[in-house]
Amino acid sequence: MKLGEIYKLFVKEGIASDLRSKNAIQEHLKKQRKYFNSLNKEERNDFDLENLGNPYADTRILYGEPEREIETILIGIDIDVPEILLADRLSSGGKKIDLVISHHPRGVALAGFYDVMGMQADMLAKLGMDIEIARGFLGERMQEVERNVSASNHNRPVDAARMLDIAFMCAHTVADNHVNKYLNEYIQRRKPQTLKDLVKVLRQIPEYRLAAKDKAGPKIIIGKPEDKVGKVSLEMTGGTEGSKEIFGRLSQLGVNTIVGMHLSEEHFKRVKPEHINVVIAGHISSDTIGLNLLLDKLEKKDKFEILSCSGFRRLTR
Numbered sequence: 001m002k003l004g005e006i007y008k009l010f011v012k013e014g015i016a017s018d019l020r021s022k023n024a025i026q027e028h029l030k031k032q033r034k035y036f037n038s039l040n041k042e043e044r045n046d047f048d049l050e051n052l053g054n055p056y057a058d059t060r061i062l063y064g065e066p067e068r069e070i071e072t073i074l075i076g077i078d079i080d081v082p083e084i085l086l087a088d089r090l091s092s093g094g095k096k097i098d099l100v101i102s103h104h105p106r107g108v109a110l111a112g113f114y115d116v117m118g119m120q121a122d123m124l125a126k127l128g129m130d131i132e133i134a135r136g137f138l139g140e141r142m143q144e145v146e147r148n149v150s151a152s153n154h155n156r157p158v159d160a161a162r163m164l165d166i167a168f169m170c171a172h173t174v175a176d177n178h179v180n181k182y183l184n185e186y187i188q189r190r191k192p193q194t195l196k197d198l199v200k201v202l203r204q205i206p207e208y209r210l211a212a213k214d215k216a217g218p219k220i221i222i223g224k225p226e227d228k229v230g231k232v233s234l235e236m237t238g239g240t241e242g243s244k245e246i247f248g249r250l251s252q253l254g255v256n257t258i259v260g261m262h263l264s265e266e267h268f269k270r271v272k273p274e275h276i277n278v279v280i281a282g283h284i285s286s287d288t289i290g291l292n293l294l295l296d297k298l299e300k301k302d303k304f305e306i307l308s309c310s311g312f313r314r315l316t317r
Contacts, residue, residue, distance in 0.1 A: 002069060003070055004066025007169060009301060010294060011174060014171075014173060017293075018177050019122060019180060057109065059170060060105075060109040063168040068099075070099045071304060072099075072304065074099070074307045075102075076100075076308070076310025077310050077312050078103070079100055079102030083102075084100060085160065087164075087166050099168070100168050103171060107157070111150070113240075114145040114146045117145065121134035124137075145239070171291070173239065176290050179286050179287070180236035183236060187259070193228065195226070203218055210285070217282055218281045218282060222272055230256025230277075231256050232258075245270070257277040261280070261281060263278060263280060284311040287312075
């Protein structure tokens with residue numbers, strides 16, 4: 001299978017698992033085309049043309065021709081220069097690596113990944129919040145994230161891949177959409193009544209069970225084990241943590257429990273007074289679930305040798 005085909009499949013399956021409607025995604029792409037058409041010739045030279053067909057700014061081919069044939073893939077949660085060197089070392093030792101995949105965005109995908117946070121407004125709308133109010137909350141947070149990533153040296157691993165001629169791509173929201181959909185259906189099906197029940201059913205998922213052995217499994221960080229789960233806000237996709245100002249509104253919407261990958265200390269301090277339970281499922285393990293679900297679909301199309309690194313563990317379903 002070719003690199004470009006893998007990329008297109010990831011985008012296609014990311015859209016299929018997106019919490020938004022197909023119409024909402026098409027509307028997003030339509031706005032991108034309208035914006036592109038409004039640019040002059042010089043401005044178009046700086047426009048990322050992938051935005052016209054791919055609604056996920058954090059999923060990109062970072063290096064390599066789309067026509068490259070791929071048989072062996074090294075995949076990890078975070079790929080930086082050491083992992084690129086690892087791929088080269090493996091290739092030198094006889095295990096030729098055709099492609100390295102990072103879950104977390106790198107290169108241009110990191111520089112623009114704040115853009116995918118806009119989909120969080122649709123998540124909040126599904127909980128009952130007015131979509132325009134939700135967008136208002138997110139706007140400032142997206143600008144904050146944009147400022148933070150603008151200072152990073154985001155092309156370091158891309159440069160290493162280029163110098164060693166190793167194909168490199170990242171697959172972020174396309175994978176996170178899978179874990180979000182999977183857990184939403186899983187929790188609804190299992191119907192845990194208390195936080196203790198919720199943690200128990202989460203730990204029955206293989207990736208979380210393995211994480212628990214590494215002391216990184218699902219845990220309650222706000223609330224008591226006997227507290228009722230009630231209405232759940234599942235936060236597994238949409239780039240990164242949203243607005244710190246949103247928790248009071250979630251409480252008003254009747255949200256009793258947040259289930260997320262992680263929670264910063266500042267977000268923790270803001271949510272605690274709102275009497276909302278918080279269960280952290282686990283960051284790396286949640287990312288691993290999303291990647292495994294995505295890779296299951298990839299391997300239905302072709303056979304690959306997949307090597308795991310950087311926190312990722314390949315499990316099939």
